[in-house]
Amino acid sequence: MAKTLVPEAKNGLSKFKTEVANEMGVPFTDYNGNLSSKQCGSVGGEMVKKMVESYEKGI
Template sequence: MAGERNTNTPAAQGATRQLDQFKWTVANEMGLQLGGDRTSRENGSVGGQMTKKMIQFAEEHLKQGNRI
């Protein structure tokens, strides 16, 4: 996005590209287009949905006895 000032640093080095791709995939699934012309609520809802999906993934793996 033009003018993006993301200063977040992923906990896992090298995950930036994958997380960005995940963000766009989730936005697409939600029928949203990300960008500076969108409201904070719209853009933020994508982050909330990403968090829900990551927690669900972790819970499923923990339930199976896998380490994360």
């Protein structure tokens, strides 16, 4: 398991992941073993895309 570099960010990232998944129609819950790799990967990719856009806008 990966070590969290900034433990204080864990809750914020979890909330962000859930928001992005909901926007995409991916049913994230506490257990996501029923989701495909493609679904999980698309949520992660969209999260990175949104973070880069925010950084570029200076938010």
